[in-house]
Structure formats: C-alpha cells, structure tokens
Amino acid sequence: MNTPSGFLTPGIGFLLTLSFGFWLSKVGKPYNGILFNIHKLIALAAVIVTFMQLDEAPKILEPRSLIIILIVVSAICVVALFASGAFMSTGQLNYQTMKNIHKIAPVPFVLAMGLTIYLTAANPP
Numbered sequence: 001m002n003t004p005s006g007f008l009t010p011g012i013g014f015l016l017t018l019s020f021g022f023w024l025s026k027v028g029k030p031y032n033g034i035l036f037n038i039h040k041l042i043a044l045a046a047v048i049v050t051f052m053q054l055d056e057a058p059k060i061l062e063p064r065s066l067i068i069i070l071i072v073v074s075a076i077c078v079v080a081l082f083a084s085g086a087f088m089s090t091g092q093l094n095y096q097t098m099k100n101i102h103k104i105a106p107v108p109f110v111l112a113m114g115l116t117i118y119l120t121a122a123n124p125p
Helices: 008-027 033-060 065-090 095-104 106-122
Strands: none
Touching: 008 033, 033 065, 065 095, 065 106, 095 106
C-alpha cells in the first residue's frame, strides 16, 4: 500500500460526508430524508474504507506509539460523530450539545488522520 494514495478514497469520502452534512444543516429541520440517509451512508462507507486502510498499516510499519494514539483519537472522534448524529436525529439528548459535538469532532479527526498519514508517509518500510 502506498500510504498517501491509500487514504485518497477515505479522504474523498470524508469530504463528501462534510459536504452533505453542511447541505443538510442548511436545509434545516425537519431533515430531508434523502440527504440525511446519503450523509449517513457516505459516512459509514468512509469509516469502513479508512479502517480497511488502517488495518494494513501495522503490516507495513513497526508499531509506534504516536501512530497508535492518533488512530485511537480518530476512532473516538468517529464514534462521537456517529453518536451525536444519531442523538440529534432522535432528539433523545440536548440537541445543542449534540450539535456542538458534531461540529467539533471533525477537527481533531482531521488533525489526527493528517498526522497519521504524514508520519506513515515520512517513514516508509
């Protein structure tokens, strides 16, 4: 796996997820069912493809603590995004709190994944 190009597909998926998320937020509540489902499905596909790529990373890199920590941070951000999105759509918890989490979580996710890609590309096997 060529590490930077291996994350091109997940990166495109993440950008599509963000685009549909912004579009969805501009449309407002009640959410458009088609946009909402496209947003969720693209996010799920991006997560699956990303973790498929990350599954190969330990095979080509010696274990390094910083990369492992960054991957864990990314995973926590993804869980926060899925959970906050689900809670916003069901209205079970405070909507504004969930919306804030949903807006903030992509920032550490992008930083952690960007640094992970940089570190793996800078130290090829």
